[in-house]
Amino acid sequence: MDTNMKLMYDLPQKDEEAFLAAAQTDEKRMYCLPYDIEDTEFVKGFMLFTDKAIYKLLNGKLLFRYPYLGMSDFTNEIMYGSVGFYAKRNGNTELLCRFISGRNLPRYSVVARGCEALAAAAANKTEPPEPLTSGEPERYCPKCGRPYLLHTKICPFCRNNKDVYKKLWNMTRGLHFMMMVPLITAIISMIIRFSLPFVQRTAINDYILNDGRADNYLLHFSVIIAAIVMLDIAQRAINVLQGRISAISGNRFVRTLRALLFEKIETLSMNSISAKTTGDLMGRINNDVGVVQNFMTNLLPTYFGQLFSFILALCLLLWLNPLMCLFVFIPLPIAIFAIAKFRSSMQRRNMHSWLLGQRTNHLLQDVLNGVRVVKSYGNEQKAIDDFEKTTNDQAIIDEENGKLFDTVFPILGYIVRFGSYLILLYGNLMLFGGSMDVGTLNQFNSYANIIYEPLMQITQIPRNISNFFTSLSKIFEILEEEPDVRDIDFPQNIEIKGNVEIKNVTFGYETYDPVLKNINLSVKAGEMVGLVGHSGCGKTTLINLIMRLYEVNAGAIEIDGVNIKDISQNSLRTQIGVVLQETHLFSGSVRDNIRYSNPHATNAEVIAAAKAANAHDFIVNLPEGYNTMVGEKGFSLSGGERQRVAIARALIHNPKILILDEATAALDTETEKLIQDAINRLAVGRTTFAIAHRLSTLRNADKILVLDHGNVVEFGTHKQLLDKRGYYFKLVMAQKRAAEDGRSLDD
Amino acid sequence: MIMPNDKTSVQLNEEEDIFYKRESIPLTPENAVFTRSAGGLISLEIINANGEKEFFERVAAVRSFPITDPDYYISIREPDSKNKEKGSEIGLIENINIFDGKTVELLTSELDKRYFTPKITKITSLKEKLGHIYWDVNTDAGKFSFVVRNAGSNIRTLEDNRVLIFDIDGNCFEIPEPDKLDKSSYKKIEIYL
Numbered sequence A: 001m002d003t004n005m006k007l008m009y010d011l012p013q014k015d016e017e018a019f020l021a022a023a024q025t026d027e028k029r030m031y032c033l034p035y036d037i038e039d040t041e042f043v044k045g046f047m048l049f050t051d052k053a054i055y056k057l058l059n060g061k062l063l064f065r066y067p068y069l070g071m072s073d074f075t076n077e078i079m080y081g082s083v084g085f086y087a088k089r090n091g092n093t094e095l096l097c098r099f100i101s102g103r104n105l106p107r108y109s110v111v112a113r114g115c116e117a118l119a120a121a122a123a124n125k126t127e128p129p130e131p132l133t134s135g136e137p138e139r140y141c142p143k144c145g146r147p148y149l150l151h152t153k154i155c156p157f158c159r160n161n162k163d164v165y166k167k168l169w170n171m172t173r174g175l176h177f178m179m180m181v182p183l184i185t186a187i188i189s190m191i192i193r194f195s196l197p198f199v200q201r202t203a204i205n206d207y208i209l210n211d212g213r214a215d216n217y218l219l220h221f222s223v224i225i226a227a228i229v230m231l232d233i234a235q236r237a238i239n240v241l242q243g244r245i246s247a248i249s250g251n252r253f254v255r256t257l258r259a260l261l262f263e264k265i266e267t268l269s270m271n272s273i274s275a276k277t278t279g280d281l282m283g284r285i286n287n288d289v290g291v292v293q294n295f296m297t298n299l300l301p302t303y304f305g306q307l308f309s310f311i312l313a314l315c316l317l318l319w320l321n322p323l324m325c326l327f328v329f330i331p332l333p334i335a336i337f338a339i340a341k342f343r344s345s346m347q348r349r350n351m352h353s354w355l356l357g358q359r360t361n362h363l364l365q366d367v368l369n370g371v372r373v374v375k376s377y378g379n380e381q382k383a384i385d386d387f388e389k390t391t392n393d394q395a396i397i398d399e400e401n402g403k404l405f406d407t408v409f410p411i412l413g414y415i416v417r418f419g420s421y422l423i424l425l426y427g428n429l430m431l432f433g434g435s436m437d438v439g440t441l442n443q444f445n446s447y448a449n450i451i452y453e454p455l456m457q458i459t460q461i462p463r464n465i466s467n468f469f470t471s472l473s474k475i476f477e478i479l480e481e482e483p484d485v486r487d488i489d490f491p492q493n494i495e496i497k498g499n500v501e502i503k504n505v506t507f508g509y510e511t512y513d514p515v516l517k518n519i520n521l522s523v524k525a526g527e528m529v530g531l532v533g534h535s536g537c538g539k540t541t542l543i544n545l546i547m548r549l550y551e552v553n554a555g556a557i558e559i560d561g562v563n564i565k566d567i568s569q570n571s572l573r574t575q576i577g578v579v580l581q582e583t584h585l586f587s588g589s590v591r592d593n594i595r596y597s598n599p600h601a602t603n604a605e606v607i608a609a610a611k612a613a614n615a616h617d618f619i620v621n622l623p624e625g626y627n628t629m630v631g632e633k634g635f636s637l638s639g640g641e642r643q644r645v646a647i648a649r650a651l652i653h654n655p656k657i658l659i660l661d662e663a664t665a666a667l668d669t670e671t672e673k674l675i676q677d678a679i680n681r682l683a684v685g686r687t688t689f690a691i692a693h694r695l696s697t698l699r700n701a702d703k704i705l706v707l708d709h710g711n712v713v714e715f716g717t718h719k720q721l722l723d724k725r726g727y728y729f730k731l732v733m734a735q736k737r738a739a740e741d742g743r744s745l746d747d
Numbered sequence B: 001m002i003m004p005n006d007k008t009s010v011q012l013n014e015e016e017d018i019f020y021k022r023e024s025i026p027l028t029p030e031n032a033v034f035t036r037s038a039g040g041l042i043s044l045e046i047i048n049a050n051g052e053k054e055f056f057e058r059v060a061a062v063r064s065f066p067i068t069d070p071d072y073y074i075s076i077r078e079p080d081s082k083n084k085e086k087g088s089e090i091g092l093i094e095n096i097n098i099f100d101g102k103t104v105e106l107l108t109s110e111l112d113k114r115y116f117t118p119k120i121t122k123i124t125s126l127k128e129k130l131g132h133i134y135w136d137v138n139t140d141a142g143k144f145s146f147v148v149r150n151a152g153s154n155i156r157t158l159e160d161n162r163v164l165i166f167d168i169d170g171n172c173f174e175i176p177e178p179d180k181l182d183k184s185s186y187k188k189i190e191i192y193l
Helices: A013-022 A101-124 A161-171 A173-208 A217-267 A270-275 A278-320 A322-329 A332-369 A371-376 A380-416 A419-433 A438-479 A539-546 A569-573 A590-594 A603-612 A616-620 A639-652 A669-683 A718-724 A727-746 B010-019 B101-114 B183-192
Strands: A029-038 A041-050 A053-058 A061-067 A071-078 A082-089 A092-100 A500-507 A516-523 A528-532 A554-559 A576-579 A657-661 A687-691 A703-708 A711-716 B032-036 B042-047 B053-056 B060-065 B069-077 B089-095 B120-129 B132-139 B142-149 B155-157 B163-166 B172-175
Touching: A013 A053, A013 A061, A029 A082, A029 A101, A041 A092, A041 A101, A041 B142, A053 A092, A071 A101, A082 A101, A092 A101, A161 A173, A161 A217, A161 A438, A173 A217, A173 A278, A173 A438, A217 A278, A217 A438, A278 A322, A278 A438, A322 A332, A322 A419, A322 A438, A332 A371, A332 A380, A332 A438, A332 B183, A371 A380, A419 A438, A500 A539, A516 A539, A516 A711, A528 A539, A539 A657, A539 A687, A576 A639, A590 A603, A590 A639, A603 A616, A603 A639, A603 A669, A616 A639, A639 A669, A657 A669, A669 A687, A703 A718, A703 A727, A711 A718, A711 A727, A718 A727, B032 B101, B042 B089, B042 B101, B060 B101, B069 B101, B120 B172, B120 B183
Parallel strands: A528 A687, A528 A703, A576 A657, A657 A687
Antiparallel strands: A029 A041, A029 A092, A041 A053, A053 A061, A071 A082, A082 A092, A500 A516, A500 A554, A703 A711, B032 B042, B042 B053, B060 B069, B069 B089, B120 B132, B132 B142, B155 B163, B163 B172
16 A cells, blocks of 8 residues: 655656667666756656666657766755756756656655765766665555645545445444444335325225215225324334434444544554644544444435435336326426536535635634734734624625525425426326326325435435545545554563664654764663754654654664664553653643553652652642642643653653653743752663753763754763864853843843 | 854854854845856855955845745845755845846846746636645646645735635746636636635
8 A cells, every 4th residue: 555656757658769869778767757847837848867867858859968977966946836956067056957846856855865876876986876765655646646635645536436335344344234224224114105105096096086985985994094194103113213223323333433543543653643633633533434424324325215216216107107207307307407507506605605714713713812912013903804804705605695595495496396287287187088097196296206305415415425435535544554663573572771772873754854864872771861953953853763653764773782673662662751841731630640651650659759850849739739630621730840740750650761852941940940850860870861952951961962964963971072162062152152141131 | 143243252253153144245236246157047256245256156046025026135045955044145136126137137037937936827627626626727837737725725815916826736826817817717716716
């Protein structure tokens, strides 16, 4: 399922010929990518990269052939929508081609690296390297070239519905019977509905119109009436039954699917989770499952029943009177055409109203969030005017829509049922001529009405089915995703001592853009390592890798000599404690939060951890002590307090490796002191990785690692690095100066 | 913030290579000469803040107000794709038209490449599917198909009535006067305006 981004496109025939005419016989093709823009025109050109040269081809013409020798600095410069692929040739920068960024930047980024390697090989007269591959998944449909839906591999134009349906069938194995029941009841209900007009016909023809001439008139008539009543009751009973069973099967269906989805999402690696937003995941668990369930338990039986009744009614009408049956269908083409036409305009109008609603919401959010700014600049009137304008726009459209819909719908309904006038006219002519009886006419009319019923909805069916398949595909996409961080078959459960060895590690969230390049680092058990560098240099990434939230692209991380890939994730993570800058406290008591990683911790252990974290004193002063509810709906703690709870949480399972990611960045100096004390205490005897912007907090670190653009620039003790007067020294000095400036401002 | 000219202490000199920002100068025909580079791009020779001549094999031109004032405040920069934040502005052209016609042409051709914004002349098809809008259009740069997500924020009507459309690939398209489009095209986009 995981197809990597395509780096070898097929050349069109004409370009192929042009290439072959210019190429040497033994050239090996490495990459072939399209480019999209030449001067100020959209084009469909191709860049072909062989092991010897770069070819630029457009509509069967070779625009250039550049051998790699003498070329360097292959870069992609993002412009505005488009990207320029530049390179230096004999010292002069040249624009090789331009392409559309979203579609092709990840491809050209890989190829740019590939070209560097090829150019280096040409310069050193060594063998050209093998073609690189992209670790990125393809984001464009290989069939039609349109982009997949966001975060998915679904092309709404080319997806295979059959496949998805089969999967649904297999997954809901235990629910098949439940799912069949609504279909069966729908059929029974239809049969009863169809037999009613039969009985009615007998009642009308034999009794109502015959003035009681038959024997036992009263008795027979009572039986008929009783039958009508019974059938009516039976039909309603069946409907009740169907409703009840749908409720059961629908809920089971939702429960099964949601549980499967949630379980899967929790086991997925950070990589695929962070590729999707929380909103997207919540949408899949809530909305998409809802759409699928509604379709399976409500829409499908309804459609099925309607299809069944349509066919049955059609047969009966033909059997009763073929000619009259024709009258039923005469207005239909017009009606269906009118409905289809009106539906599309209705969708447009609803869309318009929805867009305006979105705009109003957006404005509201913007202004309410920034209400302090609005007020402090005295701009209330402008905000009021803006809001009035958008709500006004929306009101006008909504009013128009309402008026139109309430006029058109009754008219449409009238057109659909126009056939019944024809039936009435023709039927009565036949009635007077004696070739038809009243009962049959009544029966005919009843069936004709059944045929009309589904027509009003018919144009909605394709849309509903399409929505259903999209939601289903989105659900399956998660269910079928293979987490890329996985335990090996027999992972080790080790007792971590805390020696960490990072060997030649390279990693990028997008493989074409490495965040860490060839990092080496050796930390002995119990040492504290400070990670320093400006934001975006890869500090947090390195820590994520040590926790194995992501898998390294190259190299290895070893703990006590064991590659972390061979350690079970559970064993690894239970022995690592983490304190982040942004602390998330779950809804629950302080105690629950502290023993989050170890629910069986005793109260004594909880208190010990809280004391070590300098948190005990403020906790016992909370209204309900350790039982105080915190989190979203609970007592709100200050940033420093939350941070100390988080430290206690990290301490409770006595981790051998401790990770502090900007743990004190958001705090004032006094609180920081408290927390720094706590950290110093708990870092003793544990391997600690600490990220800090305020370098003073790293004074106690055994070693300091300075990162810049994903490379290690310096490594050593605080003193060694100061003596070196390098990058670290400059950072320290700059901070010192900034602090002094701040102080002089305060005076 | 450390001022680059403040060279009062020894320490500061040592901080320079991390925090130093080149001092941007106003570029005028008197202190700047733009030429076509050997690679077909733009070269620049300036007389810098210290009165010295400086030559750049290749410079990039960036508009400060690409949508509202494309001819004003054009930033001339050292191309540096790796470190966008580091100060690499060589200078600022307040108004491109103070330069001679040849230079204007040179700069404009480069700017037009960077701000490639095809103008839509006709919308042949517009389909909405699952929150994505699929467009087939004719533009002054040829026929093109693209996809727009979040119509609310990616179809923008400007104050001067121009409409800008941003697709999911990052392209930008312009409709200069939507009401002058042919009827069927206008009807297709009407609701998004």
